[in-house]
Amino acid sequence: MSKHIGLRGRVWFQALTGNNQPTSEDPGTVLATEAQIGEETALFLCVVPDPSSRFPCVRDGQVGLEEAFTLAHHLRRVIAEDREKPKAKKRPVIAVVDVKSQAYGRREETAGIFFAAAASADAYASARMAGHPVISLVAGQAFSGGFLTHGYQANRILAFDDAGIVIHAMHKEAAARITRRSVAELEELGHEIAPMSYDVGDYAKLGLLYKLLQVDDPQHPTTADIEAVRHDLIDAIQDARRGASDLRNRLQSEAAKQTRKAGIAVRAALEAQWQNS
Amino acid sequence: MEKIDFDYPAAKRRITKKAHVGVVGSGDMEVLMEPAQSKGAHVSITTSVDGFQDSWKAVFDRFFSKFDGAVRIQINDAGATPGSVLLRLEQAVEVINQ
Amino acid sequence: MNQTSFIPEFVTRKSFIELDGRKRAQSLFDDGTWRELVGPFDRMESPWLPLQGIAPQFDDGCIVIKGKIGGMPAVAIALEGAFQGGSIGEVSGAKMTAALDLATKDSEVGKRTAAILLLETGGVRLQEANLGLAAVAEVIASVLALRPHAPVITLIAGTVGCFGGMSLAAGVSSYVVMTREARLGLNGPEVIEQESGIDEFDSSDRALIWAIHGGEQRVGMGLADALVEDDAEKIKATIRGYVKADLRPEYRSQLVELYGDRIAALDTSEQIDPINLRQKWNSKTTGGLR
Numbered sequence: 260m261s262k263h264i265g266l267r268g269r270v271w272f273q274a275l276t277g278n279n280q281p282t283s284e285d286p287g288t289v290l291a292t293e294a295q296i297g298e299e300t301a302l303f304l305c306v307v308p309d310p311s312s313r314f315p316c317v318r319d320g321q322v323g324l325e326e327a328f329t330l331a332h333h334l335r336r337v338i339a340e341d342r343e344k345p346k347a348k349k350r351p352v353i354a355v356v357d358v359k360s361q362a363y364g365r366r367e368e369t370a371g372i373f374f375a376a377a378a379s380a381d382a383y384a385s386a387r388m389a390g391h392p393v394i395s396l397v398a399g400q401a402f403s404g405g406f407l408t409h410g411y412q413a414n415r416i417l418a419f420d421d422a423g424i425v426i427h428a429m430h431k432e433a434a435a436r437i438t439r440r441s442v443a444e445l446e447e448l449g450h451e452i453a454p455m456s457y458d459v460g461d462y463a464k465l466g467l468l469y470k471l472l473q474v475d476d477p478q479h480p481t482t483a484d485i486e487a488v489r490h491d492l493i494d495a496i497q498d499a500r501r502g503a504s505d506l507r508n509r510l511q512s513e514a515a516k517q518t519r520k521a522g523i524a525v526r527a528a529l530e531a532q533w534q535n536s
Numbered sequence: 537m538e539k540i541d542f543d544y545p546a547a548k549r550r551i552t553k554k555a556h557v558g559v560v561g562s563g564d565m566e567v568l569m570e571p572a573q574s575k576g577a578h579v580s581i582t583t584s585v586d587g588f589q590d591s592w593k594a595v596f597d598r599f600f601s602k603f604d605g606a607v608r609i610q611i612n613d614a615g616a617t618p619g620s621v622l623l624r625l626e627q628a629v630e631v632i633n634q
Numbered sequence: 635m636n637q638t639s640f641i642p643e644f645v646t647r648k649s650f651i652e653l654d655g656r657k658r659a660q661s662l663f664d665d666g667t668w669r670e671l672v673g674p675f676d677r678m679e680s681p682w683l684p685l686q687g688i689a690p691q692f693d694d695g696c697i698v699i700k701g702k703i704g705g706m707p708a709v710a711i712a713l714e715g716a717f718q719g720g721s722i723g724e725v726s727g728a729k730m731t732a733a734l735d736l737a738t739k740d741s742e743v744g745k746r747t748a749a750i751l752l753l754e755t756g757g758v759r760l761q762e763a764n765l766g767l768a769a770v771a772e773v774i775a776s777v778l779a780l781r782p783h784a785p786v787i788t789l790i791a792g793t794v795g796c797f798g799g800m801s802l803a804a805g806v807s808s809y810v811v812m813t814r815e816a817r818l819g820l821n822g823p824e825v826i827e828q829e830s831g832i833d834e835f836d837s838s839d840r841a842l843i844w845a846i847h848g849g850e851q852r853v854g855m856g857l858a859d860a861l862v863e864d865d866a867e868k869i870k871a872t873i874r875g876y877v878k879a880d881l882r883p884e885y886r887s888q889l890v891e892l893y894g895d896r897i898a899a900l901d902t903s904e905q906i907d908p909i910n911l912r913q914k915w916n917s918k919t920t921g922g923l924r
Binding site for chain 1: 639671672676678680681682686698699706724725726727728731732733735758760761762763764765766767768769770771772774775779798799801802803804805806818819820821825827828829834835846847852853855857885886887888889891892893894896897898900902905906908913
């Protein structure tokens with residue numbers, strides 16, 4: 260699985276936009292382009308590995324300082340350009356997500372990667388709150404700070420139903436070490452405890468996904484596959500436009516009402532107790 | 537993980553206040569102490585450390601030998617020593633006696 | 635010796651760091667104006683921890699206190715660093731998000747309600763992994779929804795500090811207040827050492843840790859707004875000042891061009907000297923010790 264890191268992102272970015280190169284102003288780790296989706300133009304964003312990055316800790320596809328600010332730059336540009344447009348005309352943003360993690364480096368910590376990540380999340384959320392439909396397509400891995408920076412502020416999240424898709428807070432080996440279990444024990448726990456699972460089928464039970472996409476080989480999509488995914492993205496865009504610009508839909512699916520019922524109950528309790536103070 | 541329950545029917549003094557003390561940190565515990573719904577006192581312990589049922593009983597036998605309030609006690613425990621448990625219970629009693 | 639007794643300030647000073655999360659949150663409010671919402675007696679615990687043999691906490695490690703600060707409505711949401719490292723799980727995350735959303739709802743109809751986030755946290759609770767991560771994304775979203783209407787103030791006092799996904803919540807806040815003891819970063823030293831090797835970060839080097847993540851550095855480089863002493867009265871006064879302040883015209887996490895240029899100007903051929911970075915980035919003369 261590790262040989263696929265970061266490759267699926269570029270594959271799907273290319274498939275959907277016809278482009279797989281960064282702009283001349285951007286670092287080699289960020290692909291940003293506008294392309295047709297249905298009747299409209301969308302901003303497509305993707306973070307990819309670049310072995311020649313001047314930051315050593317992002318060369319395998321981690322999301323670091325430059326990546327976060329480049330994403331934020333493109334998002335704010337589109338927000339500004341569409342500011343006067345009616346909601347129905349605000350360009351969609353499509354984040355193609357295949358990120359190993361955030362960058363783990365001293366340069367990054369010194370220069371405030373927490374803040375860079377925050378700036379990117381702010382920009383994504385601002386696009387969403389301004390009425391742009393923000394859609395994430397998880398084409399590979401979506402871990403932790405990398406996903407918080409690039410994709411987790413979306414209105415709707417889609418993912419392939421495939422063993423190569425992993426959405427999680429921490430890679431298995433590190434998680435096992437920190438929780439003092441073996442990797443086998445961790446995998447076993449994941450079978451019973453859906454939020455701990457590394458399987459995208461279990462992630463779907465959390466009620467956070469708009470759709471699980473069926474594609475035979477996400478690494479090598481056929482023309483038919485690409486058309487089907489394009490269609491799913493258009494659906495997601497329309498669904499996002501019909502809904503609220505916040506993240507409430509993540510608590511409203513049938514799956515969420517079941518798996519996230521403790522969170523839903525505590526929200527209701529807080530609301531009930533808030534009034535009389 | 538174990539759930540352990542005890543009853544102390546002789547503890548009948550009416551209590552009107554409630555107390556919450558402690559944090560479920562490593563080697564520590566929290567306790568909720570409230571007026572009991574029925575006559576007598578009832579204790580429920582949730583502990584991540586197995587095999588200390590006797591030790592818990594000894595602690596509560598000792599506690600209720602001096603305390604006669606009809607309380608419902610609920611504990612979340614992550615390995616507090618008997619000494620720490622008694623300390624937390626005493627802190628809770630201080631609050632309900634205020 | 636003359637009769638006038640001089641009591642050194644450190645004798646009367648009350649430590650804020652020594653207070654648990656609940657007492658810290660309570661200490662920020664005007665006397666007699668606060669109450670706790672969904673506290674331990676409501677017993678809304680994690681449903682996931684007992685399945686793994688881990689003792690839950692009745693408030694899931696998140697304390698919500700509502701009341702008045704400086705006469706104005708405010709809500710404080712504190713993470714208890716001693717419980718599971720202050721990590722975010724399904725329930726604690728939902729408490730934080732719901733409190734922020736209710737503050738937004740009130741603020742939107744004219745009752746401006748500030749939020750203070752007391753963050754002692756390692757980030758996502760690994761025992762709840764994807765529900766913790768999703769909760770963090772939702773907290774970030776809810777901070778951003780409240781921020782245009784009312785101040786969102788992150789207070790990091792230590793000793794746990796603010797790491798992991800919750801550091802992004804600090805990053806999007808209106809104001810960040812730190813003590814010298816406190817630390818703020820995405821990845822802690824042990825994680826960096828584990829992932830990238832001891833040459834990248836020696837996690838036993840305490841001087842290095844505070845030089846990079848410590849409150850004095852973060853304030854000095856302009857990524858946090860105020861450095862406070864470990865003094866409950868002074869912290870209360872600092873928070874009150876921000877609760878009552880006018881809304882900022884723009885927020886640091888919106889300054890993409892400024893910070894993008896600063897990152898582009900970094901010499902990455904070697905590690906970056908933290909003191910040097912302070913000099914390059916801090917254009918303000920304010921933001922010192924309070």
